Amino acid sequence: MALFKSLRQKLGPENVVSEAVVRDIRFPTSLEAHGSDAVHTDPDYSAAYVELRVSGLEAVGHGHTFTLGRGTEVVVSAVNALLPLVVGRPLLGILTDFAGFWRGLTNESQLRWLGPEKGVTHLALSAIINSLWDVWGKIEQKPVWKLLADMTPEETVSLIDFRYISDAVSKEEALVILREKFPTRGEREERARREGYPLYTTSVGWLGYSDDKIRELCSRALGEGITQFKMKVGVNVEDDARRAQVIRDQIGWERSLMMDANQRWDTDEALAHMTRLAKFKPVWIEEPTSPDDILAHAKIRQALRKFGIGVATGEHAHNRVMFKQFLQAEAMDFCQIDACRLGGVNELVAVVIMAAKFGVPVCPHAGGVGLCEYVQHLAFFDFICVSGTKDGRVVEFVDHLHEHFVEPVTVKGGCYWLPGRPGYSGEMLPQSLDEHEYPHGAVWKTILESKPSS
Ligand SMILES: C[C@H](O)[C@@H](O)[C@@H](O)[C@H](O)C(=O)O
Numbered sequence: 210m211a212l213f214k215s216l217r218q219k220l221g222p223e224n225v226v227s228e229a230v231v232r233d234i235r236f237p238t239s240l241e242a243h244g245s246d247a248v249h250t251d252p253d254y255s256a257a258y259v260e261l262r263v264s265g266l267e268a269v270g271h272g273h274t275f276t277l278g279r280g281t282e283v284v285v286s287a288v289n290a291l292l293p294l295v296v297g298r299p300l301l302g303i304l305t306d307f308a309g310f311w312r313g314l315t316n317e318s319q320l321r322w323l324g325p326e327k328g329v330t331h332l333a334l335s336a337i338i339n340s341l342w343d344v345w346g347k348i349e350q351k352p353v354w355k356l357l358a359d360m361t362p363e364e365t366v367s368l369i370d371f372r373y374i375s376d377a378v379s380k381e382e383a384l385v386i387l388r389e390k391f392p393t394r395g396e397r398e399e400r401a402r403r404e405g406y407p408l409y410t411t412s413v414g415w416l417g418y419s420d421d422k423i424r425e426l427c428s429r430a431l432g433e434g435i436t437q438f439k440m441k442v443g444v445n446v447e448d449d450a451r452r453a454q455v456i457r458d459q460i461g462w463e464r465s466l467m468m469d470a471n472q473r474w475d476t477d478e479a480l481a482h483m484t485r486l487a488k489f490k491p492v493w494i495e496e497p498t499s500p501d502d503i504l505a506h507a508k509i510r511q512a513l514r515k516f517g518i519g520v521a522t523g524e525h526a527h528n529r530v531m532f533k534q535f536l537q538a539e540a541m542d543f544c545q546i547d548a549c550r551l552g553g554v555n556e557l558v559a560v561v562i563m564a565a566k567f568g569v570p571v572c573p574h575a576g577g578v579g580l581c582e583y584v585q586h587l588a589f590f591d592f593i594c595v596s597g598t599k600d601g602r603v604v605e606f607v608d609h610l611h612e613h614f615v616e617p618v619t620v621k622g623g624c625y626w627l628p629g630r631p632g633y634s635g636e637m638l639p640q641s642l643d644e645h646e647y648p649h650g651a652v653w654k655t656i657l658e659s660k661p662s663s
């Protein structure tokens with residue numbers, strides 16, 4: 210137990226979580242249609258942002274969950290409801306029995322009625338769990354991917370609550386998967402440093418962008434060495450076809466194009482629309498229908514196989530149980546974990562291991578604020594410790610709001626590059642937090658004051 214031993218040397222019973230505050234941070238991305246899709250037409254990328262202090266420690270844990278605009282205040286309330294379960298607890302006890310702690314939060318006997326393990330309370334949980342991972346990384350002076358890469362297989366499985374997934378992957382099976390790659394982790398860590406991790410960009414194809422803007426952004430992305438692109442579809446199939454043509458004209462046919470319908474269609478509509486759009490050779494259609502409808506995804510997947518179009522989903526799959534069923538029902542070709550939809554690193558690790566068992570590539574979702582900063586850690590963990598490969602895998606990148614982070618992602622030549630600072634990379638700059646706090650931060654004051662009163 211290498212890492213736990215080191216923690217025991219650094220932390221004692223006096224190091225308790227002494228304070229945790231949550232803030233409502235919103236960015237007015239809807240003003241320029243950044244992030245817009247077939248159902249989220251005016252997204253303001255937002256965060257319920259937690260700062261967690263531990264007595265006797267200088268390091269502060271920063272963690273957030275991603276949400277949109279008006280939803281943020283609901284998530285902030287849910288974080289406030291959960292925080293009494295965290296404040297006052299010794300950090301060592303939390304981290305060395307992380308699965309037990311996690312279950313305690315997800316199964317608090319009154320709050321669990323709101324979920325369990327889904328929706329607002331689960332989003333809120335992830336902000337707290339993310340802040341704990343951040344402080345853990347800072348204590349060990351390691352970025353989270355490295356913290357994970359330095360764990361023994363036994364330490365890794367101790368993070369996971371196996372309840373409800375042990376029929377798909379047991380603790381013993383998870384250990385076998387992790388042990389298999391354990392001796393060769395060093396080689397892949399070296400390769401990760403040398404080669405990075407491939408990305409695709411969604412920033413060229415938000416639904417509210419004009420054709421001219423799409424053209425300009427494609428040519429800029431090509432100049433930056435990006436070779437994989439995603440566009441939004443779903444409102445009007447003829448518009449989608451026109452925009453797909455615009456993108457193909459720019460990127461050619463050798464580079465990859467993905468499509469994302471953001472849950473807009475019924476099953477038959479999905480089939481009709483994708484039959485029409487198949488000629489643009491998309492690698493996948495993402496969220497073609499309700500994110501809860503596993504069997505519909507399976508049906509769509511079967512039907513689109515003849516076109517060579519895969520089905521991707523996961524950004525709205527609310528817990529490991531949903532992923533289990535998508536995998537068991539052969540309903541997804543690409544597993545899109547989301548660092549904030551799931552209950553933080555602990556549940557993400559479970560899904561990454563489960564996907565490896567089912568042989569489905571993990572291609573993390575990152576369309577939001579700070580999601581790129583988070584998911585890079587999980588993708589590198591998957592490569593170094595779990596699947597051992599980057600083949601057929603790609604991490605989403607959106608080129609928005611990175612300037613607000615203490616350690617923004619490094620992307621170059623169509624790849625993410627390993628983050629180096631201790632922690633989970635989600636810490637935002639103090640000035641950005643102050644300016645974007647809703648409703649009194651300077652940015653919101655200006656926007657709200659300029660709105661005509663009704
Ligand atoms: C509202 C958001 O921008 C979504 O459109 C976004 O997360 C998207 O589904 C994606 O895959 O990036």
Ligand SMILES: [Mg+2]
Nearest residue numbers: 469495496524
């Ligand atoms: Mg999506």
